[in-house]
Amino acid sequence: xxxxxxxxxxxxxxxxxxxxxxxxxxxLLLWSGWRPESDEHQRSVGILSMALCIFTMVLVGxxxxxxxxxxxxxxxxxNFRWAADEIFLIATVGTxxxxxxxxxxxGITPGESHVLLLLATFGMMILAAARDLIIVFLGIELMSIxxxxxxxxxxxxxxxxxxxxxxxxxxxxxxxxxxxxIALVYGATGETNFARIAGNxxxxxxxxxxxxxVGIALLLVGFGFKVAAVPFHMWAPDVYEGAPTPITAYxxxxxxxxxxxxxxxxxxxxxxSLLTTWxxxxxxxxxxxxxxxxxxxxxxxxxKRLLAYSSIAHAGYILVALVVGTKLGSSAFMFYLFAYTxxxxxxxxxxxxxxxxxxxxxxVEEYAxxxxxxxxxxVAMAVFMLALLGFPIFGGIGxxxxxxxxxxxxxxxxxxxxxxxxxxxxxLVSAGYYLYVVMVMFMKPRDNKVALPEPAGGxxxxxxxxxxxxxxxxxxxxxxxxxxxxxxxxxxxxxxxSGGVSASLPRSMSAxxxxxxxxxxxxxxxxx
Amino acid sequence: xxxxxxxxxxxxxxxxxxxxxxxxxxxxxxMCVELMLTAVNLTFVAFSRFYGAAGQVFxxxxxxVSAAEAAVxxxxxxxxxxxxxxxxxxxxxxxxx
Numbered sequence: 235x236x237x238x239x240x241x242x243x244x245x246x247x248x249x250x251x252x253x254x255x256x257x258x259x260x261x262l263l264l265w266s267g268w269r270p271e272s273d274e275h276q277r278s279v280g281i282l283s284m285a286l287c288i289f290t291m292v293l294v295g296x297x298x299x300x301x302x303x304x305x306x307x308x309x310x311x312x313n314f315r316w317a318a319d320e321i322f323l324i325a326t327v328g329t330x331x332x333x334x335x336x337x338x339x340x341g342i343t344p345g346e347s348h349v350l351l352l353l354a355t356f357g358m359m360i361l362a363a364a365r366d367l368i369i370v371f372l373g374i375e376l377m378s379i380x381x382x383x384x385x386x387x388x389x390x391x392x393x394x395x396x397x398x399x400x401x402x403x404x405x406x407x408x409x410x411x412x413x414x415x416i417a418l419v420y421g422a423t424g425e426t427n428f429a430r431i432a433g434n435x436x437x438x439x440x441x442x443x444x445x446x447x448v449g450i451a452l453l454l455v456g457f458g459f460k461v462a463a464v465p466f467h468m469w470a471p472d473v474y475e476g477a478p479t480p481i482t483a484y485x486x487x488x489x490x491x492x493x494x495x496x497x498x499x500x501x502x503x504x505x506x507s508l509l510t511t512w513x514x515x516x517x518x519x520x521x522x523x524x525x526x527x528x529x530x531x532x533x534x535x536x537x538k539r540l541l542a543y544s545s546i547a548h549a550g551y552i553l554v555a556l557v558v559g560t561k562l563g564s565s566a567f568m569f570y571l572f573a574y575t576x577x578x579x580x581x582x583x584x585x586x587x588x589x590x591x592x593x594x595x596x597x598v599e600e601y602a603x604x605x606x607x608x609x610x611x612x613v614a615m616a617v618f619m620l621a622l623l624g625f626p627i628f629g630g631i632g633x634x635x636x637x638x639x640x641x642x643x644x645x646x647x648x649x650x651x652x653x654x655x656x657x658x659x660x661x662l663v664s665a666g667y668y669l670y671v672v673m674v675m676f677m678k679p680r681d682n683k684v685a686l687p688e689p690a691g692g693x694x695x696x697x698x699x700x701x702x703x704x705x706x707x708x709x710x711x712x713x714x715x716x717x718x719x720x721x722x723x724x725x726x727x728x729x730x731x732s733g734g735v736s737a738s739l740p741r742s743m744s745a746x747x748x749x750x751x752x753x754x755x756x757x758x759x760x761x762x
Numbered sequence: 763x764x765x766x767x768x769x770x771x772x773x774x775x776x777x778x779x780x781x782x783x784x785x786x787x788x789x790x791x792x793m794c795v796e797l798m799l800t801a802v803n804l805t806f807v808a809f810s811r812f813y814g815a816a817g818q819v820f821x822x823x824x825x826x827v828s829a830a831e832a833a834v835x836x837x838x839x840x841x842x843x844x845x846x847x848x849x850x851x852x853x854x855x856x857x858x859x
Contacts, residue, residue, distance in 0.1 A: 368820060375827045382834050392845040396854050398838045403791050403851075406831060407782055410798035413824060414775055417805040417817075421768075424813040426820070472857040 235300065239307025248304055248311050251293045251319065252359045258286040259352035266345035273338055279345030280334045283352055284327050291323045306429045308366040310499070313721050317568050318362035318495040321575050325488035326355045328579040328697045332480040332586050335691030339591050340388055340478070347387050351484065354380035358492035365503065367416045367426040370496050374412065374460065378405050381489060385477040391593065397476020404459065404469040412456025418449030419504075428504040435507055450505060450512060454519070457500075460493035463519050463553060464526040467546045471534075474542035475596075479589060482538060483582030486545040487575040494552055498567060502559060509559065516557050520653060523550030524660040531667045536596050537585055540667055541578070544622060547664060548574050554653050555639050558646045566638035568719040569712075573635035573705070577621040580701030584615045587690030587698060595687070598671055603680025608687060612675045614702045619668040621705045624661055630709025636661060638716070767808035774801035788839050788849040792832075799828050 237248040246253060266279040298316035330348050337347065357376030364370040382405060386398025420426055422445040423434040440446050458466035474482045505512060527547030534540040552574075555567035588604070588611065589595050604612040621632030640657060643650040690698075708715055774797060781794030803821045810817025843849055 368816075368823060371820075372823065372827070375831070379827075379830055379834050382831075382838065386838050386841055389841045392842075393856050395838065395841045395845055396856050399788060399842045399851075399854065400857070402835050402838050403782075403788065403795070406792070406795045406835065407798075409831075410775075410778070410795055410802065413799065413802045414805065417802050417809070417820075420813070420817060420820070421805065421809040424809075426816055476857050 235302055237302065237304040237311055239304050239309065245307070245309070248302070248309060249363070251290050251297060252356060252363065254293055255286065255290045255352060255359065256356045258289075259283070259349050259356065262286065262352065263346065263349045266349055271343040271345070273343055276337055276343050276345045276347075277334055280330050280337075280348045283348040284330050286352065287323050287327045287330070287355070291320060291327075294319045294323070306365075306427070308369055308427065309363040310365045311363075313718070314495075314499070314564065314568070315362045317719060318491065318571070319359050321491055321568075321571055322355050322358045322362070322488050325484060325491070325575050325579060326351055328583070328701065329480050329484040329488070331693040331697050332483065332583050333478075335694045336478060336480050336586050338691070339589075340593075342388055342478070344387075347384065350380045350384055354384070354484075355488070358488060358495075361492045361496040362499075364496055364499070365428045367420065367428075367500075370500065371413065371416060373496065374493070375409065377489060377492060378409065378460075381481070381485060384481045384484070385473060387481065388478050393476045393593070394478060395476075397473045400469055400476070401473040408456050408459030408466070411452050411459070415449045415452030415454075415456055418445050418452065422446035422449060428500060431504040432506060435505070441508060441511070446508075447511060450508065451515070453500070454512070454515060457493060457497045458519060461490055461497065461549045461552075462546050463549050464523040464546065467523070467527070467549075470546055471539045471542040474545075475536060475538045479538065479582055479586050479593070482542075483579055486541065486582070487578045490545065490549065491571045491575060494549075494556075494567070494571065498556055498564065501556060502564070506559075513557065516553060517650075517653065520550050520553035520557055521656055523547065523553060524656055525550075528660045528663045531664065534667065535598050537598050537601075537671070538596055540598065540671075541581060541585075544664065544667070545578065547660065548622070550660070551636065551639060551657060554643055554650065554657055557650055557653060558642045560642065560646050562638075562642040562645060565716070565719040566635075566642040569631075569638050569715060570635040572715060572719075573621065573631040576701045576704050577618045577632055580698055580705070581615060581618040581622070583694050583697040583701065584611055584618065587611055587694045588687045590685070590687070595684070598674055600681070600684050601671065601675050602678035602684075604675040606680050611690070611698065614698045615675060616672045617702050617705060619671050621709075623665055623668040627709065630705035630707075631712055631715070632705065632709075634709065634712040634716075764808060764812070767804065771801045771805045771808065774798075774804065786851045788842070788851060791851075792835055792839070796828065796832070799824060 237244045239245050239248060262279060262282055269275045294316050298313060302311050304311035329351060333347065354377050357373050360369060360376060361373035364373055382398060382402045385401050386395050388394040419431065422440055422443050423431045425431050425434055455466065462470040474486065477485065524547055527543050527550055531540055531543035531547060534543055552567060552570055555563045555570060617628065620629035623629060624632045624636035626633045640654050643654040778794045778798035778801060782791050785791055803824055806817040806820045839849055842854060846853060
C-alpha cells in the first residue's frame, strides 16, 4: 500500500507507530499523576511504558512487513525509518528496565521520568522519518528538551544538576546553529523539503551559492554537536558523567543514533549533488573524531567518562559510513548503529548493576577482581567491551559492524582507503582501554576495602543478559540483520534525485580531480 | 532590502555567539542563545517575503519551541542555584578530567 502524504488522514496513517507511542505516553502521563509519588507507582508506570514500547515495536514491524511506501512528502515511509525506529525502541525498553532498579536504589520516585523517555523516543521516531527541515527541527527539539530534563532527573545530586545545565546550554547553543543553517538553506533554495531542495539545487545551479554553502556548514556544526563529533564533543564527557547512569546509556545509544539517522538522510537526500563540497569537511570530521576520541579515552579512569570518549570515537566510525555515502554505506551504517546500541546498553547495565547508592563506585580500579565475586557480570562486561572493540567471535556483532563499514569504505566507487586504514589503526588503539577494563576484572586481585556489590536487580540483569545474548547470537548469524539493513538501504538512494548518490559519486569526483589537474597545470594553455 | 536584513540578522547572530563564548553567567548565556534564535526568526521572515508563508510558519514553530526550552532551562538553572547559590559557570566545576 502506498500512502498519499498530501491527504491528512493518510499522513496520520503513515505516522501510525509514532502517533500510537505519543498517544499512549499521554495516557501514561495521566496515570503517573493519578496516584501520589511512590516507588511502587514508579515501577507500575515503568512496566506499562515498556509494554507500550513493545506494542509500538510490533506495530513498526507490521508496517515494515507490509512494505508500505509513500510519495514524496514531509515524512519518509521506508525500511530505513523502520530499522532506526526498532533500534530506538530497543534502547528505550532497555533504559526503562535499568531505571526501574536504578530509581529504587537512588530514591527517584517520579513516574514521569519513564514518560519523558517515551516522549523523547517519539521525537527520535519523528527524526528518523523526517524529510522536511521543519520536521527535523521539531524532532530534534522534542528529543532534546525531554533529555535535558532527564539528565537533571536526580536534582538532589549536584552532579546531575551540573550535567543538566551544561547539556542544556550547549544543546540550545547548537540548536541555534542548526536553525540558522536551516534558515540559510531555505533562503538559498526556497524549499524545506529534502527532495525539492535537491531539485532546486540542480535546477538553479546553486552548487556554488554562498548562502547555501554557509547554511550547510552551520548544519554540519549543529549535527556535529548533537552526535558529539570532535571538535564539538566538549560537553559529552561531563554530561555523560553527571547524568543518571540509565540516562547516560540512553544518550550514548539512542540520542546519538537518532541524530545520526536525521544527519544521514538530510545529507544524502537533500545535498547529494554537493558531494564534492561536503566530502572534505565530513572526511576530516570522521578522521579527527576517531583519533581524538580514542586517544583521550586511554587516560580515563572513571568508567562513565571512558565510555563517553568511546562513544565519541564510535561517532567517528559511523561518520566513515556517511563519507562513503553509497547504498552499502547506509546499510553498514544501520548495522553499526544496532551493534553499537546493544553493546552500549549492555555495558551501562553492568555499570548500574555494580554501582552503589549515590552513583558511587564508578572507577575502573574498583572493578578489580570482579571475576572472583561476580563472574557472570564480569563475563558479560567482557563481551560488551570486546563488541565495542570489534573483536571476532567473542565480540559477536561488534566485529561484523566494523567489517561492514570497512567493506563499504573500500568498495565505494571512490574508495576511502585512508579512512579505512585510520579506522583499523584507531580500533587497535582502542584495545588499550577496552582490554584494560577486561584485564582489571579478570587479572587484578580483589581489593578487600571495596565493598561487595549488592545483588543486581532482576530488570538490570535481564538487560545485561539480553544484550549479551543478542550480541553473541547475531554474531554467529549476522546475515539475518544484514539482509534487513540491505533492504533498508535503497530508501535513501533510489528516492534521491539525479540518480542517487552512487551514480553521482564518480562523476563529481572525477570533475573535482580534473579541476585540481587544471589548477596544477594552469600555466599550460593546452590543458584548458 | 534583502541584503540589509541578512546583514542585520548575521550581526545579531554573531553578537549572540560572542556573548555565549565570553560570558560565564548561565542566565546571560541563555539570553544570548535567545538572541541567536531571534536572528534566525528574522532571517526566516526576510526570506518569506520571496518564498511565501513557509518561513513565517517556521517562525511560529521556533517561538513555541523556544518557549518550551526556556521553561525547562530556567528550571535547570534554579536547580543548580539551590546547590551552589550561584549561576556562574566558573564555579560550577565538579565534572572534569
